[in-house]
Amino acid sequence: MTGRRIAIVTGGARGIGAAIAKRLAAQERAVAVLDLDEAATADTVEAIRAAGGEALGIGADVSRAEDVAAAVARVADELGAPTILVNNAGILRDNLIFKMTDADWDAVVAVHLRGAFLMSRAVQTHQVEARWGRIVSLSSTSALGNRGQANYAAVKAGLQGFTKTLAIELGRYGVTANAIAPGFIATDMLRQTAERMKVSYEDFLAGAAKEIPVARVGQPQDVAEAAAFFTSDAASFVSGQVLYVAGGPKA
Numbered sequence: 001m002t003g004r005r006i007a008i009v010t011g012g013a014r015g016i017g018a019a020i021a022k023r024l025a026a027q028e029r030a031v032a033v034l035d036l037d038e039a040a041t042a043d044t045v046e047a048i049r050a051a052g053g054e055a056l057g058i059g060a061d062v063s064r065a066e067d068v069a070a071a072v073a074r075v076a077d078e079l080g081a082p083t084i085l086v087n088n089a090g091i092l093r094d095n096l097i098f099k100m101t102d103a104d105w106d107a108v109v110a111v112h113l114r115g116a117f118l119m120s121r122a123v124q125t126h127q128v129e130a131r132w133g134r135i136v137s138l139s140s141t142s143a144l145g146n147r148g149q150a151n152y153a154a155v156k157a158g159l160q161g162f163t164k165t166l167a168i169e170l171g172r173y174g175v176t177a178n179a180i181a182p183g184f185i186a187t188d189m190l191r192q193t194a195e196r197m198k199v200s201y202e203d204f205l206a207g208a209a210k211e212i213p214v215a216r217v218g219q220p221q222d223v224a225e226a227a228a229f230f231t232s233d234a235a236s237f238v239s240g241q242v243l244y245v246a247g248g249p250k251a
């Protein structure tokens with residue numbers, strides 16, 4: 001590592017975002033743990049501090065421009081200029097297309113796509129000034145299509161195009177942009193999916209593991225390791241890529 005760098009991880013209160021925040025802190029990054037509710041970030045922030053790292057909890061809705069501006073300004077004030085961004089905040093509003101409401105569609109587009117756009121636009125100002133930066137966005141194997149997820153599949157595919165474009169525009173400033181497309185990762189998000197499919201969470205995990213070549217479901221830490229690589233100083237020639245972290249070659 002070369003010196004202290006400041007990272008923002010959106011949706012860092014739990015699940016994959018919490019694992020990424022802790023992993024980046026272990027890599028000597030000062031980490032702003034951003035989530036809807038600032039109080040909900042306390043566990044992640046405390047875990048980082050207990051391990052000797054530096055962390056700050058921030059409450060913000062990534063889909064709201066004024067929240068994003070205030071959050072990024074607060075990070076710059078309290079930790080320093082952010083040059084690492086992980087666009088991880090996400091929600092599900094699953095339904096088959098004939099039952100999907102306008103609100104289901106808009107909510108998913110707002111958090112994943114508008115959120116990643118607003119956060120990236122705000123953070124790239126600091127990255128370009130520093131002539132160094134890393135942007136990682138969470139796509140998904142659902143980008144390849146998934147029953148009940150027309151909204152989610154669309155935004156997760158959209159984030160891949162967004163990532164490749166950021167890579168092209170920002171590369172000359174020392175900024176890389178990459179996407180991680182996880183497969184089945186055991187988090188609260190999938191509890192919701194199990195409920196929707198009317199199976200117990202345990203049966204849901206066991207059923208999924210049977211379909212995965214490495215014969216297990218993924219853990220948040222599996223995704224955090226990929227984020228650690230993409231945000232490392234050593235990954236400066238890797239940009240515009242989509243890494244499937246799915247225990248096999250496809251969803």
Ligand code: NAP
Nearest residue numbers: 011015016036061062088089090138140182184185187189
């Ligand atoms: P999770 O456990 O549901 O955590 C998502 C976090 O994002 C929550 O803390 C949530 O806050 C926060 N969040 C939601 N809307 C937000 C907003 N508008 N502004 C700020 N924060 C917001 O999800 P996860 O499973 O860790 O997933 C993390 C990312 O990986 C998501 O982008 C997801 O689509 C992607 N992913 C997950 C899987 C998987 O198998 N789990 C697979 C592929 C991709 P609240 O708790 O307040 O709602």
